[in-house]
Amino acid sequence: MNRLNWLFTATSLAVVLVTIERFSPTVSVLLPPHDFLRLHEVVQMSVLILLTVIIPALQLWELSGGAPKLWAFVAFVIGAYFYATGNGVHEQASFAYYTYCPVGPHNLCDGLFFNTYYAGNIGFFVGALIMTVTLLLVERSRPREAFGGGALAILVVNAVIYSLTVLAYAGFDLVLVGLVYSLVAALVSIGLFVSVRRRWREHPFITYSTIVYVLGTVASAVVRLV
Numbered sequence: 001m002n003r004l005n006w007l008f009t010a011t012s013l014a015v016v017l018v019t020i021e022r023f024s025p026t027v028s029v030l031l032p033p034h035d036f037l038r039l040h041e042v043v044q045m046s047v048l049i050l051l052t053v054i055i056p057a058l059q060l061w062e063l064s065g066g067a068p069k070l071w072a073f074v075a076f077v078i079g080a081y082f083y084a085t086g087n088g089v090h091e092q093a094s095f096a097y098y099t100y101c102p103v104g105p106h107n108l109c110d111g112l113f114f115n116t117y118y119a120g121n122i123g124f125f126v127g128a129l130i131m132t133v134t135l136l137l138v139e140r141s142r143p144r145e146a147f148g149g150g151a152l153a154i155l156v157v158n159a160v161i162y163s164l165t166v167l168a169y170a171g172f173d174l175v176l177v178g179l180v181y182s183l184v185a186a187l188v189s190i191g192l193f194v195s196v197r198r199r200w201r202e203h204p205f206i207t208y209s210t211i212v213y214v215l216g217t218v219a220s221a222v223v224r225l226v
Helices: 003-022 039-063 070-100 107-141 149-172 177-195 197-202 204-225
Strands: none
Touching: 003 039, 003 149, 003 204, 039 070, 039 107, 070 107, 107 177, 107 204, 149 177, 149 204, 177 197, 177 204, 197 204
8 A cells, every 4th residue: 555545544543533532431531630621622632633733744745755845834834733723722612611601691601602613613624724725736736656446446435434524524513614614625626636637546635635525515515404
């Protein structure tokens, strides 16, 4: 299996771990002192989300041949910053909101809700979009050896797995921030895929992203409309 498919597989494993952890006993473990966070938020922010930054960073290294251009490096760092900051805002506010907020209107709790579902998620998805678009553009400018049938099969399986994560964010969240993200990412991916359609096997990350975001967005739209 080639290195890019190993990274696609690592992405699939990471998002599966994120999902499993959200339904694990860590969500019930309050940490000292003063019950300041649950173990869930600590694991998400310090381990799992870190993995979802390291893997795209390795993809950038692979797609650029180990020598990313300055614009790509800076853009990726900007994306990673907003992605991680948004996640931190979301996790902290989500903990406080769902642990301590009473039912009914309350200004502090309304602010925590906004930070959880809007401020945090917007930062998170803006960062994710910047990182993804950076990787897409890097591959667009630097085709690689064409993927054969076996490599494509692994790519498609991993893309379908990741599209389920897109569905979880875009189709089932209380707000539409995730759906807007997936729609924009799908449109960008489709546009780039069309531009390389005659040599699409030489652009596996563009192909992978197109499958991920088209499947995830269409499924999310169906869920929202049903």
